[in-house]
Amino acid sequence: MSKGLLIVFTGNGKGKTTAALGMAMRAAGHGLKVCFIQFIKGGWHYGELDAVKRFAGLIDLHVMGKGFTWKSDNIEEDARLAREAWDFARTMIASGLYHTVVLDEFTYLLHYGMIALDPCLDTLTNHPSGQHIVVTGRYAPERLLDAADLVTEMHAVKHPLTSGIKAQPGIEF
Ligand code: ATP
Ligand code: MG
Numbered sequence: 001m002s003k004g005l006l007i008v009f010t011g012n013g014k015g016k017t018t019a020a021l022g023m024a025m026r027a028a029g030h031g032l033k034v035c036f037i038q039f040i041k042g043g044w045h046y047g048e049l050d051a052v053k054r055f056a057g058l059i060d061l062h063v064m065g066k067g068f069t070w071k072s073d074n075i076e077e078d079a080r081l082a083r084e085a086w087d088f089a090r091t092m093i094a095s096g097l098y099h100t101v102v103l104d105e106f107t108y109l110l111h112y113g114m115i116a117l118d119p120c121l122d123t124l125t126n127h128p129s130g131q132h133i134v135v136t137g138r139y140a141p142e143r144l145l146d147a148a149d150l151v152t153e154m155h156a157v158k159h160p161l162t163s164g165i166k167a168q169p170g171i172e173f
Contacts, residue, residue, distance in 0.1 A: 034100045
């Protein structure tokens with residue numbers, strides 16, 4: 001019998017989202033269904049969005065409402081969108097349809113206080129048995145780390161951007 005894990009990839013080093021994508025691939029390889037929810041996306045055309053389409057029926061990818069840059073002047077509106085996105089994620093978790101549910105860049109919703117931590121931790125730790133949840137993003141709150149079964153902190157040692165090397169397809173997007 002499988003034991004559902006709460007997994008967190010956090011820290012300021014590169015590799016959090018790509019680690020979660022790697023896990024999605026690994027599960028899909030076993031024919032296990034994955035729901036991959038991206039809470040924040042920049043303006044780039046992300047390669048993973050197209051790659052994942054080739055796994056139709058195995059990996060369901062959802063990009064939550066535009067404007068999730070947290071740079072909006074309308075904080076109320078941001079908070080409303082965040083709650084809406086979280087409601088959607090909760091429904092996917094509760095559906096029990098998925099072997100793994102990925103909440104990519106979800107930590108920011110908690111870090112900026114867009115959604116309440118307590119009910120969120122409750123959902124993340126009381127999910128359908130055997131289902132794994134993966135959360136990525138910087139600034140993961142301490143209590144999320146306490147609640148998790150697996151935490152990896154990506155630590156930035158070097159990044160090409162610091163040497164003036166611009167973002168490249170297949171590397172950053
Ligand atoms: P990736 O999507 O490549 O796995 P990530 O999810 O760990 O990276 P995020 O914190 O989500 O990284 O940041 C997204 C973007 O910021 C990526 O394009 C990434 O390359 C870049 N980035 C991540 N870490 C650093 C860093 N230490 N310095 C500069 N840019 C970074
Ligand atoms: Mg990321």
